[in-house]
Amino acid sequence: MDWNSLILFAVLATSLVASAVIFLLAESRVTLRSTINLAAAVLKLLLVLWIIWGVYQNIEYELRFTIIDGVDFILRADALGIMFVGLSSLLWLFTTLYAIGYLEKAPNRSRFFGFFSLCVASTVGIALAGNLFTFLLFYELLTLSTYPLVVHRGTRESLRAGQIYLYYTLGGGALLLFGVVALHVLVGDTEFIPGGSLSGLDPTLYPLLIGIFLMMVIGLGVKAALFPLHAWLPMAMVAPAPVSALLHAVAVVKAGAFGIARVVYDVYGIEFAFSLGLLGPLAVAASITILYGSLRALAQDDLKKRLAFSTISQVSYIILGISLFGPIGTIGGLVHLLHQGLMKITLFFCAGNYAETLGVHKVSELDGAGQRMPATSVAFTLGAFGMIGIPPMAGFISKWYLGIGALEAGMNWVLGVLIVSSLLNAAYFLPILYRIWFRRRERPWCEGKVVGRFETPALLLIPTLATAAFALAAGLFAGMPFSPLYWAQIIVSREYLP
Amino acid sequence: MIGFWSVPLLFALPLALGIVSLLAPPAWRARLGLAGLLPLLAASIAVFAHLVLDGPHTYALGNWNAPLGINLAVDGLAAGMVLLTAVVSSLCAIYAWVYLRDQPASSSFFWPLLWFLWAGMNGIWLAEDIFNLYVGLEVMGLAAVGLVALKATPQALAAAMRYLLAALLGSLAYLLGVALLYASYGTLSMAGLQEAATADVTTQVALALIILGLLLKTALFPLHAWLPPAHGGALTPVSALLSALVVKGSFYILLRIWMVLGTEVTPFATAQLLGILGAGAVFYGGWMAWRQHHLKQLVAYSTVAQIGYLFLFFPLVTGTGPEAARLAWDGTLMMLIAHALAKAALFLSAGNLILAVGSAHIGHLVGISRFRPMSLFSFGLAGVSLMGLPPSGGFTGKWLLLNSAILSGQWWWLIVLFLGGLLSAAYIFKVFRMAFREGPQVDHSVTPPLTLDVTALMLAASAILIGLTAHLPLAWLRIGSPFGAG
Amino acid sequence: MSGALVFAWSGVVLFSLGLFGFIVHRHLLRRLLAFNIMGSGAFLVLVGLAQDGRGIDPVPHAMVITGIVVAVASTALALVVFRRWYRASGRTDLPEDT
């Protein structure tokens, strides 16, 4: 148990310990709780940065111990995993800040923050998992730790939403479990190796492998909200804004997409998956989801619901990129994993700010919000432009790479999907911006809560602006070292030429 | 050596304590009991340590050898069960000590019965011949009935009566089977049977009788009817003990005998039948649990369902390859241990919740999550293990069983495990739905003593942890088993 | 069929009779009696089967004695529970049975 494996454990432990402590704290110990939370978040971020630097220099970080004979618990920091960890720990910090401000004087904060940290811990576990078993472990843990957050409000519809959420995620988890077990019986402990470990198998097993792949992709697709399996996502919007932000940007949907990436790249290996003819259908499913999500989003008047449907379509960009055979498409997918997170969390923060400060939940009530809350509205505008894929926002980078990747892979129709989708995105985001900036509000605002010297409490404003700035920088300075694009290129270079 | 000599203590001590505490004035019994826990726990640990260090061995009680003497066989399984019993019972006893403070009547009889129960169980785990198994079974069963009857409400008494009748019927059937076996082979010791056993009609009928008797005592669907009222109606610590350990006793005997008689005697069809009954238990129990409105009834029905998982052992171990059989063995034992810990935790935390809201109706749990997070949390942890979600013992067991099922090509058991997990999720989260709903803003609930919460939490946590470090316990349990020290 | 087996068979008959009674009767005392008859049947089988061939064998007797003790104990317990049940509910059979 050397230092390199301990640091992995520490990364996981920061949020685990934090959650444990917070659970035991009394409801009233606000300051202490916030301090612990933030301290843990910052500490985790520092550790992750340290690991990122290490991974950049090809240092091996691994922690493993046996659970059952033939099944190990493995934590390993590879480029792909650490990218996800970096995203989650960064956004954890901001979301925690935001949540502290958002839930001021709300009940059940100990429970909330406890499960919040637990949820982040499981996300980190998913990212660092070194084999399918460990991945599954944290994948289910994520389901459990997010349920209390979804039903946090305790109202009837939030409980209903939680129930739906469970139906979907538990069912998906069980399917995934079967896939994993079947694979385990076939080839033993399936560690994540760049290029995959299955290509050596006897061709008579290929049909079985395809079946297993389907099982796992369906299981993961539930969380990634692939088309027929997406219904839980819009319902989960009843959760408080920080939760939906985290769920959508990092935790749940990303876990699904990330899992699919793992399965395709590190279990099957992209060449092998391509030779099995699995990527084409995946791309089709992703494209259908992209268009479907955008079309549904057009019809929503509830701001968060509209954002939810846009998440459904945006996350499938990632899956689309994964299913494009070729390095550039892969880069596009992986980089969108980060970009979408940054942009979407910004949008949700903004939605939360509008709801908290002005008591506005519907798009149709947003008239003139730009005059009242310029900073928030600027952040929202940036996020929306990013979603549409307008340069220089991050979304444009992803779209460019996806487009080129699709052409490289000879799937020209994907280009059409991208264009139509960005037209639809424009169609449901630009009207919002129009209302925010260019419409006047007749009635005075019914102020939701007292605000400080800013347009809204600083704890709500700062994270919003920070994430917006990150989303802008990720696109504008994509050429810089350690930008998301740069990191995705590192991953791909290690994936395609092992 | 200490370990070796402490083998007889394992049931000499509880018997002695039981008798002493019967004679002692009621006021002292609780303290006496607490005092007795420690040496007993120590003895169990010593035995287990001795096994891990020196391997399996048999101990002739008072150096009287079989047939007239009593031999005690300590192998991995037996020692493991002894330790499990010690842990669970001690925690339940501590819980009961606090729980029964204000009910002297129940308290005064709880302790002696607990000791007899403990003695009976240790007798079962260690017995080397099938007749002593019967004796242990009876002692355990009678003590359990007494414990159920402690809560002197009519419902509890009816439940106890029904439980008693079932137990008697079962044990008689078992006894008849034993008689037939002895008649045909002239030996009672398992080792003897293992050599002698052949598949003749007598053996088959005897096996049928034994199986049926034990099914009835294990409350396998459709013979489960006595269990929910008994376990759901008893005092909380009693329910915990019963669900966690007592039902395992008869299952343990069945498993022993099955392994002893070996695959050439045990018919494949019967194994499949047992598996199907187990599947029925999983579905029916889970479904009924989901329909309950009484919290402890829900937990009791979940026991019915969980027992079903254990019975998947027989089809998976009979007529399948050694690897699949080993996996089935590991998986079943993992399930057994995890269920023992988790179910005890579940009952205890359910008891805490009931104490808190002052009603066992699930509908009254509304909003409790705000005021009793800890009880709910241990309930949740235990639930995770029962649902077979990672990371938990339940998940590890499920994983092993799945592996074994796929490996042995009996894919239909996958469906059982699949739907079973979802069903259990359904009834566990039914409770959570209520608990998370926002109810009264002010805290009307009573605060149960911290000890109660802590004991429940400890059990639940161990149910989770056992899953993460499963390979050690499984390796120890395999000592002296047909699957080698693996 | 050797003479020894007569006992065994009569034991089987007793056991089945007891079982029959156990099933058909609802009154708890009758069921208890039925149980005792079953028990005797079982013991008879035990002793009877032990007779053929192997000469005198102490083990069955040890077993039967133990069994009788157990049976007595359980009967006593059953009676106690039954009486308390009767006091509490005033009925001689179990609720769901009717």
Added chain:
Amino acid sequence: MTGAAGTVALLLAGGWPLALSLLWGVPSLRPRVSRLAPWAALPALLVSLFGAPGFTVDLSWLLFGARLGLTPTTQVFLFLTALIWTAAGIHWRTHRRDGDHCERFCVLWLLTLTGNLGLILALDVALFYTSFALMTFSAYGLIVHNGSEAARRAGRVYLVLGVIGESLILIGLLLAARATEAPLLPMLADLPDAIAGSEHRDLIMASLWLGFGVKAGLPLLHFSLPLAYAESPVPVAAALAGAMIKAGLLGWLVTLPLGAAGLQGWGWILLGTGLFATFAGALVGVQQSRPQLVLAYSSISQMGLISVALGAWMFEPALGPAMAAAITVYALHHALAKGALFLGIGVAHHRTRMPVMLWIGLAFPALALVGLMPSGLLAKGSLKNFAATGASLLDAFPQLPTLLALAAVGTSVLMARHFWLLRLDTGRDAAPPGGWHGWMLLTGASVFAVFLLPWWGVEGHWPDTVKSLFGIVWPVLLGVALSVVASRRLQPWPIPPGDVLVLLTPLPGLAVRAGRALGVTGPAARRLLRHWQARALARYMRADHRFGRFSEHLWRRDASLLFVLLLALVASIGALGFAR
């Protein structure tokens, strides 16, 4: 100019307005920023005058790695853009009234300017596209500035077309970039050859042509121009009509493989659309009832002339140098003139002490446009210079000169109409101090700027023969005569601004109504589903209850019977197992 200084200059040219718009974020600096905003284009102007073509700056950290630089063509475009923006800025500075969202206007002004300059300075695709998008989307804010219903409609149309255009451009650029060696870091300079060699050449060219056509007022993509020009504030209209419309043209110039062989087909298409735009623009424009609209349609027809030149170039690559010069000259000339005319509309509103001077001033750019000023002469001269090398185009299409002459007729009629309308609404409000500065600057430039062209090494072609001079003059006279007659005789038809658009707008509404007529709305279906769900659930509940009670009863009461049955079952199974 030297490396460091050049770098700073180039960065300033594009970055200064951006920096200002960022500084605006600091509340305390806002008044200062809004005072500086009108002059934001000055650095670019200086660079365009004194910058050396061929000098580049690499910004590897920007996007995929951006590159700024100047070429002779872009230098001219930079000049006209910066000049027009400066003039418009001066005009705005003197005319702006405090109050309504002046600050929002200021920021959007700076951003649009940044985009407009950036797309000229960009040498790589990413930065070019970025700046183009920035310009498009922030211009929306300028168009809808005065918030009237008409302005919002104009904005909506502009935005829809803008988004469609952006996506078309993106398709084109992606496909083109794919064809280059470095698809991830493509340079604009590599695109034309790549496109010419790509397997979907025509798809790429079509999407780029249409995509930039949205800005350049291509027929049927032109709706936004009249609406936007008519509704947006005067300086914005000037910038749109003068500078931004040329952005579309620049897009064509830098991406399309103009000089490539075997593009006769495209040549015909551009010639056709160009001529169509020219005449249709003139015909529709004459019917308009507001000077802005007339100018808008004249812009459309003028751009039509330019795309005629493009078509000629494609048709006959040999014409390349001549046409390149012609296009550059014409772009400069038209942009400045049009900008002057628009600012003139603003100026004409004021009461003035010397109306004669005003009208003479207003006349200059108009005359330049019809070709009776040096700039106009040079422009028309170089445009008609088809015979420069071999005359295959003229052989294939002998009527072309005549048609161009007729186009000039149309132009002069439009100008006449413009003045006729302008006459009606002069002298409305008091003149702000120096309100005419910006206008004066542009007017002067529109006449004399062409003499700067050699400075950038662009050689126009002066009409040298009397015949050609006459060929330029007679259409003007004819046009004036026509308009005099027309003003006496006939009434204009009421063609609404954004002509054909009026027919397209009701379509979505119709679609929705049709859907309703068929009864396929979301709620109905959902209600039906919920009904079924409820019924199924109720039935399930009942069955569940019944079965539950039954089974409980069975298991409890007849447990021992069950026991016996099972005993028999297991025993028989065991016996069978033994028999086998």
